[in-house]
Amino acid sequence: MIGLKRFNWQGWSTFGLLLLLWELGSRSAPKLQFYVPPISRVLSALGQLVVSGSLVQHLAVTLGRFLAGYLLAAALGVLLGLILGYFRGLHGLVAIVIELLRPMPSVAIIPVAVLMLGIGDSMIVAVTVYASVWPILVNTIDGVHHIEHVLIQTGRTFGLRRRKLLRRVIFPAASPYIVTGLRIGLSIALILVTTAEMIIGSKGLGFFIMDEERAMNSANMYAGILVVAALGYALNRVFLQLEGRMMKWRHGVAAGGAM
Amino acid sequence: MSILEIHGLSKSYRQSSGELTLAVGNITCRVEAGEFVSFVGPSGCGKTTLLMSIAGLLAPTSGRVLVNDKEVTGPPPNLVLLFQEYNKSLFAWRTVLGNIQFGLEARAKRGADADRKAHSLIELVGLKGFETHYPWELSGGMQQRVAIARALAYEPEVLLMDEPFGSLDALTRLELEDALLTLWAELKTTILFITHDIEEAIYLSDRIWVLSRRPSQIIEEIRIRFPRPRDQVTTRAERGFMEIRNAIYGKIRN
Numbered sequence: 001m002i003g004l005k006r007f008n009w010q011g012w013s014t015f016g017l018l019l020l021l022w023e024l025g026s027r028s029a030p031k032l033q034f035y036v037p038p039i040s041r042v043l044s045a046l047g048q049l050v051v052s053g054s055l056v057q058h059l060a061v062t063l064g065r066f067l068a069g070y071l072l073a074a075a076l077g078v079l080l081g082l083i084l085g086y087f088r089g090l091h092g093l094v095a096i097v098i099e100l101l102r103p104m105p106s107v108a109i110i111p112v113a114v115l116m117l118g119i120g121d122s123m124i125v126a127v128t129v130y131a132s133v134w135p136i137l138v139n140t141i142d143g144v145h146h147i148e149h150v151l152i153q154t155g156r157t158f159g160l161r162r163r164k165l166l167r168r169v170i171f172p173a174a175s176p177y178i179v180t181g182l183r184i185g186l187s188i189a190l191i192l193v194t195t196a197e198m199i200i201g202s203k204g205l206g207f208f209i210m211d212e213e214r215a216m217n218s219a220n221m222y223a224g225i226l227v228v229a230a231l232g233y234a235l236n237r238v239f240l241q242l243e244g245r246m247m248k249w250r251h252g253v254a255a256g257g258a259m
Numbered sequence: 260m261s262i263l264e265i266h267g268l269s270k271s272y273r274q275s276s277g278e279l280t281l282a283v284g285n286i287t288c289r290v291e292a293g294e295f296v297s298f299v300g301p302s303g304c305g306k307t308t309l310l311m312s313i314a315g316l317l318a319p320t321s322g323r324v325l326v327n328d329k330e331v332t333g334p335p336p337n338l339v340l341l342f343q344e345y346n347k348s349l350f351a352w353r354t355v356l357g358n359i360q361f362g363l364e365a366r367a368k369r370g371a372d373a374d375r376k377a378h379s380l381i382e383l384v385g386l387k388g389f390e391t392h393y394p395w396e397l398s399g400g401m402q403q404r405v406a407i408a409r410a411l412a413y414e415p416e417v418l419l420m421d422e423p424f425g426s427l428d429a430l431t432r433l434e435l436e437d438a439l440l441t442l443w444a445e446l447k448t449t450i451l452f453i454t455h456d457i458e459e460a461i462y463l464s465d466r467i468w469v470l471s472r473r474p475s476q477i478i479e480e481i482r483i484r485f486p487r488p489r490d491q492v493t494t495r496a497e498r499g500f501m502e503i504r505n506a507i508y509g510k511i512r513n
Contacts, residue, residue, distance in 0.1 A: 151350075154340075157334050158334075169350070173352075249351060
């Protein structure tokens with residue numbers, strides 16, 4: 001993740017080969033082309049959608065909702081996690097609630113959010129925050145609990161108290177766990193934004209995919225799916241880049257997937 | 260007025276069985292400004308508990324600690340505790356320079372003056388050239404040097420050291436003992452040192468308190484009058500050095 005990495009020829013060749021199989025498979029079965037159009041046709045549909053600008057608009061809407069929800073969840077999860085991790089008494093009060101709410105599939109909250117917030121942006125953002133805050137919160141708490149006692153005592157002997165101790169010692173010391181939570185939260189946030197858009201919404205990539213499906217325009221539908229996939233990939237890359245830069249101190253190189 | 264006074268300090272723990280054990284039992288002593296004093300005692304005699312109580316990190320069960328005549332109720336501002344586990348006490352996310360700057364930042368010192376001070380401390384502990392290294396890139400001895408420099412950057416009047424060289428190899432240990440004495444002579448800090456190495460205590464200290472097994476109590480006070488600056492060869496060869504060692508050893512063994 002740090003510095004230049006060799007381009008993974010083999011990996012991309014496999015990917016190319018799968019696309020080729022898709023193309024050939026689809027072309028050899030014309031009756032099924034409505035369900036799986038050749039990738040070349042999907043790409044040309046994508047090109048037209050990009051040129052017309054409509055897809056870009058949907059992408060911008062989705063990205064905006066994602067960022068609002070994810071960043072809010074990150075701020076909330078880290079802050080609450082640090083506090084709950086540090087004050088064990090407080091954690092004891094809410095631990096059961098967290099353990100009961102967390103495993104619930106987050107999409108189940110969508111009807112509740114619709115009921116309370118209607119079908120606007122705020123509902124989608126709220127659902128995204130709700131879903132992605134859990135891994136961030138739980139990992140942050142875990143991270144604080146795993147800090148060496150000596151480290152905290154060192155902060156204290158240097159005269160740091162609560163707020164400064166949390167900011168200068170506990171937050172950085174827990175950051176490897178926090179980063180893990182943030183990485184998991186990232187994928188979840190994107191899933192929830194897209195899902196919520198599919199169910200309600202009149203804009204966004206999720207809506208676009210659903211809408212094209214209902215219009216029986218499968219090439220456009222696939223084009224939308226490609227864009228969501230690319231968005232997920234790009235966000236993950238950005239995250240890994242940032243992580244690599246900020247977590248450089250962790251034995252020089254943090255583990256990361258091949259590109 | 261002594262810089263540090265300990266009056267009837269004791270500390271007991273409740274074990275998981277519910278039983279109350281006394282770790283430190285009724286310790287009374289005073290340390291004068293600028294002194295280098297050591298507690299020597301067998302492992303597990305409650306030395307760390309004693310030091311944590313003096314540092315205001317543990318509340319004593321009974322008794323009082325006074326630093327500059329002020330009762331300790333939390334970590335006192337003019338005192339810092341240096342732990343044995345340098346690998347756990349250094350901030351892994353900060354470089355050598357960053358760790359030392361932490362000691363200055365804790366005193367709200369930043370800017371050019373603080374930078375100069377940090378660099379001079381790096382030079383003083385012999386880490387020039389390693390400013391941008393992270394702790395994991397350093398050997399144990401170098402890590403403990405960083406921890407010492409960080410503590411000194413805080414400019415404490417009293418420095419408590421909990422077996423700081425206990426997990427270093429023998430040669431590094433001698434080297435750091437001398438480095439510490441040099442720093443102490445230069446900065447005039449009061450040092451309260453804990454070790455289970457009797458000879459180390461004799462070599463470093465002005466005074467030694469010998470601690471008994473749990474619950475630890477002071478069973479002997481010994482004044483060390485070997486001239487300073489001390490030398491690893493000649494001081495340890497002084498007449499009387501081994502006698503003191505044997506006397507202390509005899510006390511601890513019984």
